[in-house]
Amino acid sequence: MPTIQFHDVTRDFAVKDGDFLALDRVNLDIQDGEFVTVVGPSGCGKSTLMNIAAGLLDATDGEVTVDGVPVHGPAPERGVIFQQYALFPWMTVTANVEYGLKVAGVKKAERRRRAREVIELVGLTDFADSLPKTLSGGMKQRCAIARAYAVDPKVLLMDEPFGALDSLTRVRMQESLLDTWGRDRRTVMFITHDVDEAVFLANRVVVMAARPGRIHTVIPVTLPYPRTEEQRLSPGFAELRAQVWHAVHHQPAPLEGMVS
Amino acid sequence: MKTPVNAPAEHRTERADPERVESPKRTGGTRKKARETGRITAVLLALASAALGLLVWVVLANSGIEGFPGPVVVARRAGELIADGTLFEDAGASLKRVLIGYVLGVVLAVPVGFVMGWYPVVRRLIEPWLQFFRMVPPLAIIPLAIVLMGIDETPKIFVIFLASFLSSVVSTFQGVVAVDVTLVNAARVLGARDPQVFLGVVVPASTPFILVGMRIGLGASWATVVAAELIAAQGGLGFRMQQAQLYYDLPTIFVQLIAIGAIGLAMDRLLLVAERRLTHWQERR
Numbered sequence: 001m002p003t004i005q006f007h008d009v010t011r012d013f014a015v016k017d018g019d020f021l022a023l024d025r026v027n028l029d030i031q032d033g034e035f036v037t038v039v040g041p042s043g044c045g046k047s048t049l050m051n052i053a054a055g056l057l058d059a060t061d062g063e064v065t066v067d068g069v070p071v072h073g074p075a076p077e078r079g080v081i082f083q084q085y086a087l088f089p090w091m092t093v094t095a096n097v098e099y100g101l102k103v104a105g106v107k108k109a110e111r112r113r114r115a116r117e118v119i120e121l122v123g124l125t126d127f128a129d130s131l132p133k134t135l136s137g138g139m140k141q142r143c144a145i146a147r148a149y150a151v152d153p154k155v156l157l158m159d160e161p162f163g164a165l166d167s168l169t170r171v172r173m174q175e176s177l178l179d180t181w182g183r184d185r186r187t188v189m190f191i192t193h194d195v196d197e198a199v200f201l202a203n204r205v206v207v208m209a210a211r212p213g214r215i216h217t218v219i220p221v222t223l224p225y226p227r228t229e230e231q232r233l234s235p236g237f238a239e240l241r242a243q244v245w246h247a248v249h250h251q252p253a254p255l256e257g258m259v260s
Numbered sequence: 261m262k263t264p265v266n267a268p269a270e271h272r273t274e275r276a277d278p279e280r281v282e283s284p285k286r287t288g289g290t291r292k293k294a295r296e297t298g299r300i301t302a303v304l305l306a307l308a309s310a311a312l313g314l315l316v317w318v319v320l321a322n323s324g325i326e327g328f329p330g331p332v333v334v335a336r337r338a339g340e341l342i343a344d345g346t347l348f349e350d351a352g353a354s355l356k357r358v359l360i361g362y363v364l365g366v367v368l369a370v371p372v373g374f375v376m377g378w379y380p381v382v383r384r385l386i387e388p389w390l391q392f393f394r395m396v397p398p399l400a401i402i403p404l405a406i407v408l409m410g411i412d413e414t415p416k417i418f419v420i421f422l423a424s425f426l427s428s429v430v431s432t433f434q435g436v437v438a439v440d441v442t443l444v445n446a447a448r449v450l451g452a453r454d455p456q457v458f459l460g461v462v463v464p465a466s467t468p469f470i471l472v473g474m475r476i477g478l479g480a481s482w483a484t485v486v487a488a489e490l491i492a493a494q495g496g497l498g499f500r501m502q503q504a505q506l507y508y509d510l511p512t513i514f515v516q517l518i519a520i521g522a523i524g525l526a527m528d529r530l531l532l533v534a535e536r537r538l539t540h541w542q543e544r545r
Contacts, residue, residue: 056445076451086446090464090541100450103460133543151450 002029003155003187004053008062011048011213022048024212025062030155033185037202039192039248045213046191050159053189054080066155076100079153083160085140087132093119093143094128100151118146121180138169145177155187162197174200175227182226195248199240200232207247217247329511334518337511346500351519353495354485357413361420362481366474368421369428373473376429377436377466378458390429398423398484402491416488423484424477431476435469436462468542471535478531482524 011023023045030036038046051057053064055074064071066078074080087096097115106114119128122142132140141161148156162170174197181188192198198205202221209216221240223231231237314331321330329337341347376383398419405415439462447461489498497516504512 054449056449074445074449074451076449078449080446080449082442082446084442086440086442088443088446088461088464089543099447099452099460103447103450103452103456131541133541147446147450 003032003034003067004028004030004189005065005068006049006053006062007065009049009052009059009064010061011045011052011057012060021212023052023059024214026213026215028206028215028218030187030189032187034203035181035188035190035201036204036206037190037192037198038206038208039195039198039244040208040213040216041210041248041251042193043213044208044210046208047159048213049208050080050157050189050191054078054157056080076104076151077154079148079151079156081141081144081148081156081158081161083163085132085137085144085164087140087143087147089132092129092131093124093135093146096132096143097147097150100147104151114150115146118149119143121149122146123176136169137165138173141165141173142176145180149180153186155189158188158190160191160193163193170197177201178225178227195241195244196232199237199244200227205240205244207244209251216251219244219247327508327510329514334511334514338515338518341512341515347515347519350495350497350500350516351523353493353499354489354497355523357416357488357496358420358478358481358485361417361485362424362478364417365421365424365426365481366428366477369425369473369477370432370470373429373432373470374436374458374462374466376433378462383433387433390426393422394426394430398426398480399487399491402488406492411492416485416493419488420481420484423480427477427480428470428473431469431473432466435466435473438469439465468535468539471531471538475528475531475535478527479524482520482527486520 006026006028009023009026010021012019012021014020026045026049028036038049040046048057052059053066053071055071055078071078088099091099094112094115097119098111101111101114116125116128119125122145124139124142124146127135127139127143132143135143144161162173165173178201190198190201199221205219205221207216207219208214219240223234223236223240317331321328338347372386376386401419401422402415405418409415409418443461443465444457447457452460485496486498486501489496490502493499493502497520501513501516504510504516
């Protein structure tokens, strides 16, 4: 059974002159342990789709299930990584990472142990007692990833997590994310607007189209894991990237009668 | 899960603290020197500023304005007022009023501000009245307060309470409203329930706003107490000034003015230090 299932997920927003259909009957199954990236032009509803899966937004129609259970509101089983890191600036790295365990009522010693483990996993041990303001963008996002991992979520939902990073840091973050993912094969849904990133990370790339937001096409990435730099520069990668690029940049015209 | 992920090179290049990268000896030394030079410059400028102020005063005193006292006369008068204890008595009386009214105002403002920020319905009900009373200077309430509460301490403390409450409550609820929604979402996806989000995220995230409101409130309270004492009091810095005015005693007025300014400044600095301490986690500029 798939881990995350979107059944006819529809969402509209009231705008000045009528309704804006952000998502129109989206159906998508994400298998257990799969790494799915979602890519598309702005306004295609990819973040809306993720927010509905996270439980931060309700679907107007249809539903999302995780292991067959319908999603109602956020829960720690679905870890979310935000583009803006969303670290609590008054807490140290350790306190940030421990937060999810603390609200779950985990004892202090156990919290410390678990936090130390995931902080080491993302390579921030030397900064465990630093405040977020002293960290670089890449390190902040590592901390956010450690915070999500600390509560051991079933799935990870990542909303353009590397979008604010410079391209060099970004490539390193992609590699280290895949490295981490390779250890436990947690189910990941990863939103991005970067075609390269979408292909490099994914088992499958979901390309969305706008007006209304819907799935345009799904492209399986046949390259084996672990993904390496050679693969990133290989002809096979280039071909897949071209395919995804085409799907993103040459999309069907908007449907008639849609508010833009 | 034991080995660190790629123990990335980013750590070395991306360090926020350059001292860890460069030779600490040399960098530390030059920076220390630079800091010292900066401090000396700051002290010199402060002294120059004081000297300039005194000069302006002396010039004004000698420009022929009838009865305008110079620094020496005022200093002598200050010495007398300190010696016979009146200055400290008056300052004590004013401070006591301010502290009671101010603390009461802040203590009420913070919870009210939180409730207003958290529940939009409450905000809609209360905010119009807040904005209305903010437009009425607290001093304009004094005649009413004296009629209703008599001429002892109560009306004065009441208007100070009002002044501090109004400025603190507005900044508290604006602080709550301004809390970054992604921080709230981050807490919720980690499993935090509403009370946990409120205590763990909303309260700390809005402290910078609350502290700014408290500083503004303290300034407003201090201004209000002095003015209130000018109108009706049996002691306090404002009262003494009012008495001096009756006797054409300009040096005393100057002593009171300087005392009012100095005490106000000292209290503001104190709160500023507290603010810096409590919100050191903020990214500034």
